[in-house]
Amino acid sequence: MKQINRTAIIGMGALGLMYGEHIVTALGKNAVAFILDNDRFAKNQNKAFTCNGKKLNLQIKRSSDKEIFDLVIVAVKYNSLKSALATMKNCIGPETIIISVMNGISSEQIIGQQFGMDKMLITIAQEMDAMRDDSDLVYTKKGVLVIGKPTFSDNSKTMPAAKLSTSPAATADENLEAVKNYFEKIQLPFRIEENIMYRLWAKWMLNVGINQTCAVFDTNYKTATTPGKIMDTFVGAMKEVVELSHLEGINLADSEVDNYIRIIKTLAPEGYPSMAQDRKAKRYSEVEMFAGTVIELAAKHGIDVPVNKFLYNEMKKIESEY
Template identity: 25%
Template sequence: MRIATMATGGIGGFLAVKLANDGHEVATIARGAHLEAIRAHGLRLDHADGSELAHPAVATDRPEEVGIVDAIIFGVKGDALEEAARACLPMIGPDTVVVPFLNGVEASDRLCALLPERNVVNGVARVSTTISAPGVITQTGAFHSFIFAERDSRPSARIDALRKAINDAGSSAPETDDIDRELWSKFVLFSALSVVTAAGRCTIGDIRNTPELEALFKRAMSETAQTGRALGVALADDLEAQIWSNLLVFPPQGRASTAIDLEHGRPLEIEWVSGAATRLAAKAGIDAPVNAALYAILLPHKHGR
């Protein structure tokens, strides 16, 4: 397959290495020192079992140089979606599939306002990665699962082809019959973890060991789960209990990316996380005071230092 990663950050970089090393023609869209490092030395993926080095077929900051591709792995920060989506247009043909792997639950709808709707699907990534140095992606944690489907979750040949490519490349792309459920199940966890670890300047261990933080996390999580159900998403009845049970075995030093961005003075994705949780709750007629308060606390830091 011809596959482009827009952009080649943690998620796009992880898949670019896996897919390129399995023989696919991968075009990495990047910029600055990261792009120059990929051009000069290739793209490296570091993980607990060692390192993998790939040399993508194309490394560029000009998508128009790539041409039409079969699939675009779309993984950018929420605030960068509009600019990145427009940049994808030269790579999109009638059958190109654009798979968004962004935080939040609104990326697919936002893309449909900018790209042909027939090309846009929906997806959720469960992997912990970051650009640790120019040209280097570091994976923390052993999990790496990429779930995606047509927006209505119906089967399709193009989804099957990309899923097979990712599975054959040594990662995981399981099937789903309800992509909205998958997306919202992650959102319920991430939106709560994001705002609590950021606003509280704390870790998962702190949440587990501080009754007040535990109660805050559970309230934020419950508000978002109630919102999803009110909007017609078929979330499991015991989803909140499942999430808390899973959180008990997460590494205690873990934090959400929002907390790390706040610490380093970087812009925060809060519009598409706690902001979305608050906004969608209002749309659904759900009272969400905890998410609204945490969103307000983080707003002064939205644009970074």
């Protein structure tokens, strides 16, 4: 039976730091390492990172220092995924398990095409309100990781066929059991989802709405869930994803829109999601992964998605002024 003893985290954003802090607290500094390329290592090695005001004791390693890890957590922005693949390549061995806590519906396929879908579990990070400001991490809710097995198929509506394994289904069962045992050991909130692709789309639906709306209107969770134009945009963007999900065979229930509005209302009212954080820092956002993908899928099916087109165009205008 697989056991997870050493974890690598790729990415030192809010989620990467939050999960790193959790593992260090549970198992100690040597249980987890942040893997950085040479430039990022030089930038971050002497930083004093904090979590909710307390100093973090983190292990930071260069990607050129070859070490195979049992679990690799990918926690980067979509725009950094290509470079992350190069950063993590020396961490991956035959038995390594990989999970991505990135937004969107495509990171698992991209990582799996590089290292083998048989190493992947589908993972959704939700219900947290973590924010990073320079070297300071703050959160009031750690949320939950939803995990499940990928569907191994050549069908474009599911996961691509696995590489590097003659028995991908058996491998997925073993990987899921290992991660389940590990999360129980470190007491990290999680749940196993049977229909993981449904939940992946549901979380993407939420991000298409909340991330883009808060970024375009430069606002927070409270305003985005207060009746008016801004909330209408938030809801409208999600409903367009629900319509697309039926055309793509995922079939999100209409009730998911209200479910996720309720979740957002439980977060810190003055908090705001990662894309709004990017706008404040004048960083290029993940708009292509959100509205860009919605627009592409809508064109494929011949439907209109006016709310996401509005958000896409507005975000591009904002970024053109950086």
